[in-house]
Amino acid sequence: MPRARKLFPVYASALANNMLAALARERVVHRFVASYVADQGRQGILGGPARDRELAETMGREVLLAMIVEVHDVLPAFFGKKQKSKLRSEEKEAIGAFSSELLAALARAQNWNDEDRREFRRDLALYSDFNARRELTAKSRKRRKEPEEEAPFIARLALLLDPSLLEQARRAARKFHNNVGLLARKILRRTLSPGRG
Numbered sequence: 001m002p003r004a005r006k007l008f009p010v011y012a013s014a015l016a017n018n019m020l021a022a023l024a025r026e027r028v029v030h031r032f033v034a035s036y037v038a039d040q041g042r043q044g045i046l047g048g049p050a051r052d053r054e055l056a057e058t059m060g061r062e063v064l065l066a067m068i069v070e071v072h073d074v075l076p077a078f079f080g081k082k083q084k085s086k087l088r089s090e091e092k093e094a095i096g097a098f099s100s101e102l103l104a105a106l107a108r109a110q111n112w113n114d115e116d117r118r119e120f121r122r123d124l125a126l127y128s129d130f131n132a133r134r135e136l137t138a139k140s141r142k143r144r145k146e147p148e149e150e151a152p153f154i155a156r157l158a159l160l161l162d163p164s165l166l167e168q169a170r171r172a173a174r175k176f177h178n179n180v181g182l183l184a185r186k187i188l189r190r191t192l193s194p195g196r197g
Helices: 009-025 030-040 047-078 089-110 114-144 152-161 163-192
Strands: none
Touching: 009 030, 009 089, 009 163, 030 047, 030 163, 047 089, 047 114, 047 152, 047 163, 089 114, 089 152, 114 152, 152 163
């Protein structure tokens, strides 16, 4: 099974490191907050270095959660499948091992204690459950023309960013969520195909 080899756990460790490096190097959260502050004229939400650091850490954690969910969504494509339900058992096992190592590598890199790991896994389950629910209801929602449920990332980031202007913060978080998904895909491609940049 040649494609499964691409998902060896060593690649998951590299992916974790590449995600963390991209967050730091590209200052993803800082750029998002700075853009929001400039667009909305909300300099008042900035509270100095301590607040900025706390915001960067908390939002960075949410970005990691969103990136992992995005990676989980696209991994079946590495086996030529569009849906997780179409994967064979050995392909599911390869993805499971890859995902486990990805979380373990993030925990090591971030020096998480047991409580940090439990909280991250709990939040990841919340994000993953939302995604699964969204996929199940997508077809029926389109037929009935119902609005799509908001991703936990959007609501959480909006509350962290600017609770007093929640609707504007939600719009900004929604756009940022799309950018985070694109970044996750880019990092995954580069990690699994390093020669292709």
